Amino acid sequence: MGRYFSLSAASLLLASGSAGAQTSTQSALESAGAEAQQIEMLFWVMLSGGTVIWLGVVGLLLHSALVNRRRLAEKSASSIILWGGVVFPSVTLCALLAYALWLMPGLRPFAQASPAALRIEVTGRQFWWEVVYHPPLGPPVASANEIRLPVGERVELTLKSADVIHSFWIPPLGGKMDMIPGRTNRLSIMATKAGLFRGPCAEYCGTSHALMALSAVAMAPEAFRSWLAAQAIPAEGAGASGGALFLRHGCGSCHVVAGTDARGLIGPDLSHIGSRATVAAGILPNTEDAVASFIARSDLIKPGSRMPAFDMLPPDDIRAIAAWLRGLR
Amino acid sequence: MWLVPKQIETLWTLFTAPVVWAAHFLVCYIGAAIYCAKPELVGLSFSAVRAGIAAATVIALSLIALSAWLAWRQWGLGTDDPPHDDPTRRDRTLFQGFATLLLSGLSFIAVIFTAMPALFLTECIR
Structure with missing residues (x-):
């Protein structure tokens, strides 16, 4: 079983490079901000x-x-x-x-006289991004590995690091800014075109540095606001049956899933993982296969990450958890 | 003309302009860093910091221009062309004057480049 998962993980990784290139752009010469x-x-x-x-x-x-x-x-x-x-x-x-x-x-x-309406706090971690939206009204909204922003509105990014130096860079949207432990850096971006963009970690941060990327989705302001409102409440699928397996196998000690007892703060917030463009910090397409492979052999897909491999779990349980996570939209 | 220094023969005059450049650089960078880290300690506006950098720049450029004029005098007021490579006292003096003049030119431009950000930046960004 271990072999099955390692093979599929490797092929997924190979495939994700070309799949990512078709859908998102990472070029500073195709500016959209x-x-x-x-x-x-x-x-x-x-x-x-x-x-x-x-x-x-x-x-x-x-x-x-x-x-x-x-x-x-x-x-x-x-x-x-x-x-x-x-x-x-x-x-x-x-x-x-x-x-x-x-x-x-x-x-x-x-x-300037009018500060940005929306502030997004991004914290670099080995090897993923913690994201917290601070809208002008309402409580902060937590997410991970993807930022969404309204087209035509200036957004202020608050950039931090929890471990080593990372660097935040979404080339089509703005300049590059280091994330330094103990410091808070600020970056301003304003998307001018809707689209899906990719941002790599731009400062070597450890073994899986090259496997640490971020999706950025620029969307129409009204769509963005309703999306953010939906992110602030638990996903509809949170009560489905796979959630019990997720908790029973201990996933909740590292991950948050809003609306369940999963409240761990070590790994990415998975409350709405099903709605993200990619999984595993920008390196895998968001499919059930990819999620299942990552659960089973995260050590192969992302060497050096703090997530242990869970290939000792029954394959059916892994499938069920992956399907449940995909349903968290 | 008691204001103009007498011509003296020492290697130290060679370094006058680069030392002024270094001092100006430190004044600008350290001054801006202290102000931006602790604005309440200094109690001035950022415009005052820019004015300070402007004053430091005028002083630095004047000192470098003076150093260049003295070097030009040491170089024989441009009457001789390089290379001054004869093993004579005269050539040694002319060579040093010419080298000092070139260093003054470099320092003059460098001081302008150091001060240029203050023309465009209007506040501290942390």
Whole structure:
């Protein structure tokens, strides 16, 4: 049985790479957020500036090596060095630096008169993301491994770490910001297009660093609000029969499932796992097979994670728990 | 012209401009760091920090310009062209003057680059 699960886990991992690429984008060059757009523009300006300078230098080199090989008089050589080697680079660098600095206040608009309506607190953990929404009205809403945000509204992210340094980065939506133990960093993003985006952990954080990703879903504001309201209450499927197995096998000592006795705080909140785009922190498609494989052989799918393998459980129980979790929408 | 220092022969004048650059860098960075960590201790607005950085920049640029002028004088006011590589006392002096002039230019630009963020940033972000 162990072999069955390890094989299916490996094939799932292989498959998830291509499946993820079709549905979500992780490119900073396909910006879908106000901040990301400025960063993309900065990239193109720097790239264009660098290309022009490179072409100029290589052109001058080829010109002096192939076309005009005559020795320059010392006076004109000195003036080429002065104007081409000192004045031009200083002025160009000054202009590029000024442009980059000019962008900065817009990328961090925290001092503006109207603060962001929604604050999302994301805490990096080996190797998953704890997410807590702080809406302006109502109590905080806990989730994990996925953030959702309303299109056209500025969101403030509060970034923390519970263990080692992680880094939060959803390239199509905004810039990268480290999550440092003992510190709270702030990042502002405003999605301009609806869509599903992927964010990798961008700072090496341990064995499964490469298997730590985040889905970000930008949705219409009304849809977002009704989604958030639904997240604040227990999922409809929480009372179904698989829940008893979940509790009997001890899953509740590490995971929270709202509406049940599962109140563990060590692993991700699973209250609405069925509605997430991916499972296991962005690395597996959200299917019953994937959830069952992860329960059985989490040690193979995510080496070094704190979730032990549960392949000693009867396969039928694993299936039933996976089906129940998929029903928590 | 009692204000203008006499020409002296020492290696130390070579470092004047980079030392001013370093001091300006520390004043700007440490000043902004202290203000942003404990604004209530300093009791000023961020505009005052920017004005302080502007004043430090004007002072630093003036000192570097003075160092550059002295270096230019040591270099023979531009009458001689490099390389000054003869094993003579005159060439050694000219070489040092020219090197000091170049370092002053580098430090001048560096001080401007160090101060530029204060032109655009209007508040501390923690």
